Amino acid sequence: xxxxxxxxxxIVLWAMANPVLASNPDLLxxxxxxxxxxxxxxxxxxxxxxxxxxxxxVTIFNEGGKDHAKLYVHHDKLNxxxxxxxxxxxxxxxxxxSLKNSEIRNVSASSADNEVLDNRIMIAELTHQVYPYKxxxxxxxxxxxxxxxxxxxxxxNSKTSIAKATFQVKMPKGxxxxxxxxxxxxxxxxxxxxxxxxxNWEITNMTPMDSEPYAxxxxxxxxxxxxxxxxxxxxxxxxxxxxxEAYGKWINQLxxxxxxxxxATKAKLQAMVAGIDDPIxxxxxxxxxLQSNTRYxxxxxxxxxxxxxxxxxxxxxxxxxxKALTNYTKAMLQAVGIPSIYALVNGGSNEREVLTxxxxxxxxxxxxxxxxxxxxxxxxxxxxxxxxxYSGSFTGDRHALLITKDGGKLxxxxxxxxxxxxxxxxxxxxxxxxxNGVAQVQTRYTGIAHEDHLDPxxxxxxxxxxxxxxxxxxxxxxxxxxxxxxxxxxxxPEVNExxxxxxxxxxTVSGKRMFLTPNLMNRWTTLPQNTGTRKYDVxxxxxxxxxxxxxxxxxxxxxxxxxxxxxxxxxxxxxxxxKVNIDGRQVTYxxxxxxxxxxxxxxxxxxxxxxxxxxxxxxxxxxxxVKNIQ
Numbered sequence: 306x307x308x309x310x311x312x313x314x315x316i317v318l319w320a321m322a323n324p325v326l327a328s329n330p331d332l333l334x335x336x337x338x339x340x341x342x343x344x345x346x347x348x349x350x351x352x353x354x355x356x357x358x359x360x361x362x363v364t365i366f367n368e369g370g371k372d373h374a375k376l377y378v379h380h381d382k383l384n385x386x387x388x389x390x391x392x393x394x395x396x397x398x399x400x401x402x403s404l405k406n407s408e409i410r411n412v413s414a415s416s417a418d419n420e421v422l423d424n425r426i427m428i429a430e431l432t433h434q435v436y437p438y439k440x441x442x443x444x445x446x447x448x449x450x451x452x453x454x455x456x457x458x459x460x461x462n463s464k465t466s467i468a469k470a471t472f473q474v475k476m477p478k479g480x481x482x483x484x485x486x487x488x489x490x491x492x493x494x495x496x497x498x499x500x501x502x503x504x505n506w507e508i509t510n511m512t513p514m515d516s517e518p519y520a521x522x523x524x525x526x527x528x529x530x531x532x533x534x535x536x537x538x539x540x541x542x543x544x545x546x547x548x549x550e551a552y553g554k555w556i557n558q559l560x561x562x563x564x565x566x567x568x569a570t571k572a573k574l575q576a577m578v579a580g581i582d583d584p585i586x587x588x589x590x591x592x593x594x595l596q597s598n599t600r601y602x603x604x605x606x607x608x609x610x611x612x613x614x615x616x617x618x619x620x621x622x623x624x625x626x627x628k629a630l631t632n633y634t635k636a637m638l639q640a641v642g643i644p645s646i647y648a649l650v651n652g653g654s655n656e657r658e659v660l661t662x663x664x665x666x667x668x669x670x671x672x673x674x675x676x677x678x679x680x681x682x683x684x685x686x687x688x689x690x691x692x693x694x695y696s697g698s699f700t701g702d703r704h705a706l707l708i709t710k711d712g713g714k715l716x717x718x719x720x721x722x723x724x725x726x727x728x729x730x731x732x733x734x735x736x737x738x739x740x741n742g743v744a745q746v747q748t749r750y751t752g753i754a755h756e757d758h759l760d761p762x763x764x765x766x767x768x769x770x771x772x773x774x775x776x777x778x779x780x781x782x783x784x785x786x787x788x789x790x791x792x793x794x795x796x797x798p799e800v801n802e803x804x805x806x807x808x809x810x811x812x813t814v815s816g817k818r819m820f821l822t823p824n825l826m827n828r829w830t831t832l833p834q835n836t837g838t839r840k841y842d843v844x845x846x847x848x849x850x851x852x853x854x855x856x857x858x859x860x861x862x863x864x865x866x867x868x869x870x871x872x873x874x875x876x877x878x879x880x881x882x883x884k885v886n887i888d889g890r891q892v893t894y895x896x897x898x899x900x901x902x903x904x905x906x907x908x909x910x911x912x913x914x915x916x917x918x919x920x921x922x923x924x925x926x927x928x929x930x931v932k933n934i935q
Contacts, residue, residue, distance in 0.1 A: 332466040335513045338363050338370030340459065341439070343470035347455050349477060353538040356387070357455055360443045367436055369464055376429040376442045379414065383450035383539070386427055393431040394439040401438065404429055452539050452611070452666050454482075454532040459508055461527070467511040472530055474504040481535035483546070485663045488528045506530050518833040519910070520841040524657055533665035539611075549664045549706060553713020559612040560647060560708070564636040566616050571640040578641045584677050591637050592684060592693040599633070600624050601687040613671075627652075627671045630686040634673050645684075646674040650705040650718065655846075659704040661715055672700055674707055674716075682796075683718055690763050692794040697721070698753045723848040723899045725752035725797060730851075732825060735858045740812035740819065742857075746804040746826070754849055755792075755800040762790050762800070774804070779826050782809035817932040819863060823885060823894030825855050828924040835914045839907035845878065848902040857892040859930055867929040876916045877905070883923050892928055 332339055342362040349355045363373040374393070380386045391404030414424035431440045459470035476482045482504060486492055494505045508528055520526070536545050544555030577594065578587045599619060604626045613628035616636035625633060631647055638645045651659065652670030659667050675682040682694045696702075702720035706713045729749045736742040750758060761773045774785055786805040793799050813820040822828070865887050874881045879900040886893040898920065905913070 331512050332468065332510065333366075335464060336370075336466040337367055337464040338365045338373045338462070339466040339468060340470060341468050343459050343467070344473075345455070345457060345459075345471070346473045346475070347532070348475040349451075349454075349480060349482075351477070351538075352480075352534075352536055352543065353451055354447070354449055355451060355454070356445060356447045358443075358445045360441075362439065362441045364437055364439045365433075370462075371432055372462070373465070374430060374432040374440050376427075376444070378427040378429075378444055378446065379424060380427065380446065381424045384446055384448045387445040387447055389427060389429055389444040390442070391429050391431050392441045393433055394441070395433070395435065396437050398439075401433055402431065404431060450539055451534055451537040452544075454534055456532065457506065457530040458524075458527055460511060460514065464513050466513055467508055470508045470511075472506040474532060475501045476504070477501060483533045483535055483663070483665075485531045485660065486529075487531075488526060489530070493530075515840060517836055517839065517841050519843045519845060519913075521844050521904075522655075522657060526841065531660070531663060531665070533663065546664055546666075548713075549715055550712035552664055552666070553706060553708045553711075556611070556647075556649070556708045556713070557710070560632065563613055563615045564632055564639065566620060566636050566640055570620050570637075574637055574640045584643055585679075585682070587641055587643055588638065588675055588677075588682055588684075589693050591634065591641060591643070595630070595634050595637065595686060596689045596691075598623060599630060600689065601630065602626060604629070627687050631671045631673045631684075634684060634686045638673075638675065643675065646676070647708040648672050648674045648683075648705045649708065649713075650700050651703060652699050654698040656703070659706075659715070661704060664713075668706065670700065672696075672705065672718075674705070681719075690759065692796070692798040694796040695798055697756055701753075721752045721848070723850045723901055726754045726847075726849040727751045728754045728827075728849065728851045730826065730853045730855075732853075732855045733858070734808070734811065734825065734855065736812055736819075736821075736860055738814075738860045738862075740810050740814045742808040742811045744804070744806040744808055744811075744825070746802075746806060748802045748804075749799060750802070751797055751799040753847075755798055758790060758792070758800040758802070762792055778804070778806075779828065779830075780806070780808065780811075783807060784809075818866065819859070819930040819932075821857065821859075821892065821928045821930065822925065823855055823857065823892060823928055824853065824883075824896060824924045825894075827851055827853050827896065827898075829917070829921045832917055832921055833914055835911055839910045842907055843905040843910045843913060845900070845902050845905075848900060850899045851897070853894070853896040855894045857894070859890045859892060861890065862933050863890070863930040864933055865928070866931040867927075869926040869928065872919075872923040872926075874916055874919050876912065877901070877903075877909070878913045878916055881916075881920050881923065883926075885928060887928075896924075 340361065340363050344360045346358045347355060365371060365373050376389070376391065378386055378389060389409055393401040395401055408429070410428040412426055412428065414426050429442065457472040460467055474482055478500060484493065484504065489506065496503045496505070514526065533546055535547050542555065542558050544558065545551040574591065578590050581587050581590070600623065602624045613632040614625055616633045619625040619629050619633040635645045635647055648671065649668035650670050650672055651657065651668055673684040673686055675684060683696045683700065684693060685691045685700065696719050701718050703718055704715050705718050706715055730746065732744055732746040734742045734744045761770050765773060771785060771788065774788055784807040786807055789803045791801040868885055868887055872881065872883045879898065881898050883896045
């Protein structure tokens with residue numbers, strides 16, 4: 306406690322001596338650190354070369370800000386580190402230490418066994434145990450990968466303030482800079498020299514950002530400048546990025562001539578689909594062949610980060626990254642008369658949406674688009690287990706860039722609605738007088754709702770599956786007697802789960818009464834806070850439907866004393882309905898909850914919390930039985 310007070314006093318005294326903070330003390334409120342100065346300069350030398358210089362001075366107030374004392378600089382074959390310097394100072398401005406080159410670690414960026422990368426990370430650290438203290442880092446990198454111009458995100462931590470941060474881009478005369486500004490109080494200031502057009506941005510006196518439940522992603526809210534080239538060159542491949550069409554043409558250059566298959570393989574594929582007329586069946590055959598004969602390995606070597614290995618390489622080696630496996634699948638489908646389209650996408654359940662109005666390299670994954678007369682089939686070519694045509698949470702409902710023969714074209718991948726993402730449960734529970742019971746539970750999961758089961762089904766042993774179920778089942782006290790999973794592949798895959806459970810104290814017994822909470826496995830147990838005045842939009846990123854039907858057989862000798870009223874709430878966020886029916890000793894509980902995804906105005910947040918609170922209360926309602934006294 307004394308140490309914390311001493312640290313706080315030191316921060317106050319330090320702030321009083323700092324003219325910027327003395328005039329704007331709000332910079333200290335809620336901040337773990339303050340960026341005193343950040344200077345970022347990107348200089349374009351040519352279509353194929355540029356340098357980035359960064360100097361950052363940060364004062365760190367507590368443990369929560371110590372990440373600022375660490376510097377991570379990525380490098381690879383196309384990006385070189387010219388120098389790294391660093392110095393730390395104590396609260397009185399006295400130098401603690403200067404960074405030595407021998408103290409800079411150079412480690413591989415690879416974190417998995419199936420990665421082959423030339424990406425590495427230089428790590429410099431100047432942590433200190435007495436707060437506050439100041440660190441100063443300065444470094445420069447040179448790149449020959451001009452597909453990417455840098456983004457400027459000076460505030461990348463919600464608990465950080467900025468006294469001053471600047472960003473400058475120097476473009477040779479005659480070369481065009483493309484940029485997109487977000488959440489800036491003032492835009493670019495442009496100046497010219499004899500040799501360069503110079504673009505300048507500045508942020509001053511920015512306080513920490515508030516967090517809110519269900520807010521948009523931080524990347525959408527932070528001040529940012531995105532930059533991108535017009536004309537560029539990477540390892541001899543020249544391109545233009547003014548439009549998605551032009552960018553797609555550059556990708557076509559990289560892919561040209563890399564889809565040739567050995568004649569023996571083409572003959573094997575053609576024999577495999579002989580006599581099949583249905584294109585969907587042909588696609589499924591080829592996709593199954595891909596999954597049975599290849600495996601995914603992430604290979605990022607030089608231009609290999611964007612250029613696929615030849616189809617013949619994958620055919621002979623049996624492995625490849627997303628680009629290579631997609632290109633290989635495209636070649637195999639072509640061999641059996643099915644045209645398809647290579648497509649760039651952002652893969653991941655929480656990946657940012659593509660900025661459609663700013664053509665640039667915004668993608669991290671490649672999939673295959675197979676148009677048919679009936680529908681469009683999307684193929685995830687890196688998975689040995691995925692269903693053909695299922696995009697799910699990894700690549701579904703987002704923009705993808707089709708690399709057509711005429712260039713790039715943005716389209717949306719398949720969206721999955723609340724009805725698609727279904728969890729439908731049917732359970733029967735037989736109770737005894739002590740409140741214990743035996744339950745038979747069958748649950749059907751479809752669409753995105755089935756995805757949580759995929760890893761346990763494919764990668765866990767039966768005993769590990771059992772442990773996973775114990776962690777996953779939302780019942781306070783139970784024994785798992787038996788279980789089974791049945792996975793059905795398809796465009797809308799599903800998992801059917803069967804459980805036999807022995808329930809302990811499923812019903813509360815108090816004197817002659819039994820208190821039954823009929824929602825057995827799907828109660829809401831937490832609620833978002835009502836934060837008062839809302840600043841940001843409300844974003845719900847998931848849509849699903851839950852249907853629970855639970856039939857209880859009460860023990861003999863008990864009569865109904867209280868039954869809760871049926872509940873129904875219908876809002877723009879979702880719909881809830883619950884019913885309890887009593888027929889002698891049989892209690893039937895039916896609960897339906899459908900939640901929508903969407904973006905809503907800040908002022909409706911309180912309404913959403915009220916709806917969730919209504920659902921929470923309805924889930925806790927009880928049926929009361931009383932024992933007949935003879």
